[in-house]
Amino acid sequence: MIELEGLTKRYGEKVAVNNLSFTVRPGIVTGFLGPNGAGKSTTMRMILGLDHPTAGDVRIDGKHYQQLKDPLTYIGALLEAKAWHGGRTAYNHLLCLAQSNGIPRSRVREVLETVGLTAVAKKKTKGFSMGMGQRLGIAAALLGDPRILMFDEPVNGLDPEGIHWIRTLMKSLAAQGRTVFVSSHLMSEMALTADHLVVIGQGRLLADTSMADFIARNSRSYVRVRSPQRERLLDVLHQAGLVAVESGDGVLEVDGGKAEHVGELAAQHGITLHELSPQQASLEEAFMRLTAESVEYHAHSETSPEPPGQRWGDGWKRG
Structure with a gap:
């Protein structure tokens, strides 16, 4: 379990994270969403002790990250896919992590097989493609067989087979009772993966709810109907209120x-x-509606009459 309470981070006058409180619970995949500049990456870095909060607290299974002995056995994370020495092989990169966290050598081969990198285990990582790098980063996160896993943009660089694989993996990890916290800018993928959503904008909490609730609360649902007796149907519907x-x-x-x-x-x-068909907005449409006022950077067409920020999609990109 990951618990944030009043978490705040300032860089000079800039408030990157503002009094953020939420809990990431085990047994489900929790999606972490927000526009560019919302504070997602800063929040994840504070969870892992890479940045220190200006105020507030964050705990991993009741402890601060610095208090964890052999932290990879508590929490595994993919934040930066290419966080390795290019001169090392994939095997040696993972072996160094294993030895520094009291993890058996045998576990290195296990995770390489899990992520599909056994064939390139002895190759130097500087020649890895982006997709191979993502798989190696995921292997590092899984290395300590942790109860908590955190992924930032895990599908970057993966082909369709790889995307399906990581989606299935995250769901499987959650089904085992683990805590899975994932940030992604791919709304279609998040809609297929996450059970619960935490949404932030300009460093503040905007939503902490189930996927179904989030879409229902932040979108319009209606029934689409077509009939050759349209006028009569209109009268009947009006009479029914x-x-x-x-x-x-x-x-x-x-x-x-x-x-x-x-x-x-x-x-x-x-x-x-x-x-006759029920219509429900997508996660992307619901997200755009909720975060329309929290987008930090707006772009708009030179031919568009609307000022920046009037359209839901303007300028939203990865945060």
């Missing part, structure tokens, strides 16, 4: 109702439907 708006091509968007209810109303009144 449902709000329907036309969106073109004969399509109605019904707010405040479920698809089942709309379908039953149509059937009761003998109305033919050509389309």
